Amino acid sequence: MFKIIKYSFYDLMRSRWSYIYFAFYLLLGFVMLFLNNNVSKAVITLMNVIVVLTPLIGTIFGVMFYYNSKEFTELLLAQPLKRTTIFIGQYIGLATSLSLSLVLGLGIPFLVYGVIESTVIWNFASLLLVGVFLTFIFVSLAFNIALSNDNKIKGFGIAILMWLLLAVIYDGVFLISLMLFNDYPLDKFSLIACMFNPIDLSRILILLKLDISALLGYTGAVFQQFFGTSLGMIVSFLVLTLWIILPVWRIASKAKKKDF
Amino acid sequence: MRNILFIAFLIFVFSLHAKQIEVCATCTIKSLKKAVEIAKSGDEIVVKKGFYKESNIVITKPVTIRGENNPIIDGGGLNYIFQIKSDSVTISGLKLQNVQANYTKDLAAIYISKSKYFTINNNTLSNIFFGILIEKSQYGEIKNNAISSITKQEYNSGNGIHLWNCNHMMIHGNKVSEMRDGIYLEFTSKSKIYNNISTKNIRYGLHFMFSDENEYYNNIFANNGAGVAVMFSKFIKIYRNKFVKNWGSASYGLLLKEINDAQLFDNVFDENTIGINTEGCSRINYKYNIFIRNGWAVKVSGACYANKFRNNNFISNAFNLSFNGRINDSDFDGNFWDDYAGYDLDKDGVGDVPYRPVKLFSYIVNKSPETIVLLRSLFVDMINFSEKVAPVFTPDNLLDNNPLMNQVK
Numbered sequence: 001m002f003k004i005i006k007y008s009f010y011d012l013m014r015s016r017w018s019y020i021y022f023a024f025y026l027l028l029g030f031v032m033l034f035l036n037n038n039v040s041k042a043v044i045t046l047m048n049v050i051v052v053l054t055p056l057i058g059t060i061f062g063v064m065f066y067y068n069s070k071e072f073t074e075l076l077l078a079q080p081l082k083r084t085t086i087f088i089g090q091y092i093g094l095a096t097s098l099s100l101s102l103v104l105g106l107g108i109p110f111l112v113y114g115v116i117e118s119t120v121i122w123n124f125a126s127l128l129l130v131g132v133f134l135t136f137i138f139v140s141l142a143f144n145i146a147l148s149n150d151n152k153i154k155g156f157g158i159a160i161l162m163w164l165l166l167a168v169i170y171d172g173v174f175l176i177s178l179m180l181f182n183d184y185p186l187d188k189f190s191l192i193a194c195m196f197n198p199i200d201l202s203r204i205l206i207l208l209k210l211d212i213s214a215l216l217g218y219t220g221a222v223f224q225q226f227f228g229t230s231l232g233m234i235v236s237f238l239v240l241t242l243w244i245i246l247p248v249w250r251i252a253s254k255a256k257k258k259d260f
Numbered sequence: 261m262r263n264i265l266f267i268a269f270l271i272f273v274f275s276l277h278a279k280q281i282e283v284c285a286t287c288t289i290k291s292l293k294k295a296v297e298i299a300k301s302g303d304e305i306v307v308k309k310g311f312y313k314e315s316n317i318v319i320t321k322p323v324t325i326r327g328e329n330n331p332i333i334d335g336g337g338l339n340y341i342f343q344i345k346s347d348s349v350t351i352s353g354l355k356l357q358n359v360q361a362n363y364t365k366d367l368a369a370i371y372i373s374k375s376k377y378f379t380i381n382n383n384t385l386s387n388i389f390f391g392i393l394i395e396k397s398q399y400g401e402i403k404n405n406a407i408s409s410i411t412k413q414e415y416n417s418g419n420g421i422h423l424w425n426c427n428h429m430m431i432h433g434n435k436v437s438e439m440r441d442g443i444y445l446e447f448t449s450k451s452k453i454y455n456n457i458s459t460k461n462i463r464y465g466l467h468f469m470f471s472d473e474n475e476y477y478n479n480i481f482a483n484n485g486a487g488v489a490v491m492f493s494k495f496i497k498i499y500r501n502k503f504v505k506n507w508g509s510a511s512y513g514l515l516l517k518e519i520n521d522a523q524l525f526d527n528v529f530d531e532n533t534i535g536i537n538t539e540g541c542s543r544i545n546y547k548y549n550i551f552i553r554n555g556w557a558v559k560v561s562g563a564c565y566a567n568k569f570r571n572n573n574f575i576s577n578a579f580n581l582s583f584n585g586r587i588n589d590s591d592f593d594g595n596f597w598d599d600y601a602g603y604d605l606d607k608d609g610v611g612d613v614p615y616r617p618v619k620l621f622s623y624i625v626n627k628s629p630e631t632i633v634l635l636r637s638l639f640v641d642m643i644n645f646s647e648k649v650a651p652v653f654t655p656d657n658l659l660d661n662n663p664l665m666n667q668v669k
Contacts, residue, residue: 041576044576051637051638052638168638168642169639171638171640172639175631175634175639175640178631179624182627186630187630190630190631190633191633200634203637204633207636
């Protein structure tokens with residue numbers, strides 16, 4: 001398994017796309033810090049970018065990588081290797097290399113601008129952590145889609161649709177339902193609804209770090225109790241982990257049964 | 261010549277009268293209470309360094325009580341320390357401590373009633389119920405005192421400086437912390453409150469009602485449980501104050517209720533849940549204020565007419581403005597909004613496209629507060645944008661026609 005992780009990781013490290021991805025974040029980090037000239041403000045602006053972009057790039061890379069390395073995968077399948085080892089290995093290799101691009105690409109400019117000495121170091125660290133989580137989640141979702149669809153165009157279509165659904169449409173439906181059922185107590189519902197969308201969950205996790213918790217508390221006791229304590233943090237991270245484990249488990253079971 | 265003679269005579273008479281009485285452990289007079297009893301009008305009582313367990317010292321004649329090297333006066337429980345019922349009393353340089361909370365009487369370290377021309381300065385008050393409680397008095401000065409306690413609950417705690425039915429008072433240079441309300445004024449007019457620092461009070465840093473024509477300036481209100489609340493007052497001026505870090509689910513930088521004809525300028529609102537919450541306020545001018553890192557910079561709740569916002573800075577707030585309802589009678593002009601996305605072709609520093617301070621999302625959050633969980637989501641940015649292009653829900657005349665391109669300095 002480690003060999004496969006290593007091969008797919010090195011393969012990606014050599015590929016142009018990882019460098020472009022890395023360079024993009026590097027540029028983004030520097031430009032943002034140059035424009036804001038203030039580390040803490042840049043962290044807030046960065047949040048919007050991370051929450052929307054890392055899922056998108058994770059999805060596209062995941063689907064692309066699977067279809068591109070299909071022949072190599074078939075070659076590997078001919079070897080005496082376990083199927084789960086091959087697919088999980090590829091998945092981990094890809095997700096790690098993407099996360100590395102993200103962490104290095106954003107880490108370097110912020111280090112240059114002195115994030116270590118500033119007070120927002122933990123905010124920044126949690127931002128990166130959430131970015132890594134999102135990458136792992138969306139690459140695994142993309143692998144799932146690609147495994148289930150042999151048609152490339154269809155696979156890409158569904159992957160993009162999934163991103164659109166989770167990043168935009170979900171929030172829209174969520175917002176409308178909150179407004180429609182305004183007369184009912186909604187705080188528990190909205191808590192649960194957040195848990196079902198990794199993008200929403202990560203966004204709220206970062207917002208909590210950025211001290212919006214008081215704003216949330218404004219709406220009702222349930223929010224404050226949940227998000228105001230470390231319990232909320234722990235539960236949220238557990239749910240994010242679950243968002244990785246479940247799709248990965250499905251990759252494994254799907255790969256076992258799939259007819260190549 | 262006769263004048264000089266008269267003045268000389270006056271000085272002579274005063275030097276005869278204004279005695280100095282010393283109080284200390286080794287003096288002939290060992291108790292402050294005794295000293296006050298034997299003192300005549302205009303005398304000065306000097307309290308030397310030491311520990312005095314005394315309470316309920318009633319002052320009925322104009323005397324000066326001065327502490328040397330911070331003598332400690334310990335109230336020791338359920339009683340006032342000083343009760344001042346005369347004009348022209350001065351109390352300075354004392355350390356007053358231990359006044360217990362009471363549910364029937366407003367016990368205070370210094371209680372002043374129906375007095376004029378008094379001065380309370382450079383005292384330190386600690387572990388007390390009410391700090392300085394003043395009723396029906398005029399022309400008093402309260403300066404450079406440090407007042408603190410260790411209050412936990414609202415129901416069994418008192419206010420730092422409490423004024424009821426007074427006028428022409430000067431309150432300045434005081435530090436008040438961990439009381440119920442830092443500075444409290446009721447029916448108090450024509451007074452000046454400046455250079456005070458009011459922090460960590462469990463309710464309000466400053467609270468006043470029915471207090472007209474007062475001026476509040478250069479004060480700092482930070483980390484108070486509910487910020488600053490001012491109500492039912494007219495013709496007040498609030499300027500150069502700082503309202504900082506009043507974070508909490510029911511916390512305001514400044515809560516304005518039924519305030520009319522007021523001037524608010526050069527204030528800084530930094531990191532408050534709600535910078536200014538205004539309700540039923542009319543004819544208020546907001547100028548040169550800075551709103552930075554607040555949840556809501558300004559929240560307008562209703563029945564507010566003819567308010568003017570000019571040359572204010574709005575920077576890094578989650579919401580710049582929240583409006584209840586579609587009717588707007590406020591006038592925004594020439595402010596700096598950090599999320600203004602317009603352009604300035606003629607380079608005169610004023611944006612060429614009007615700015616809409618009310619976002620659709622802030623309107624939605626007003627309607628159903630739970631939607632706040634969607635703050636900063638992509639979908640919310642999209643609906644905000646579409647509302648900006650074609651306003652449907654937000655008041656369409658609510659515009660800043662001359663948004664500034666750069667911060668007001």
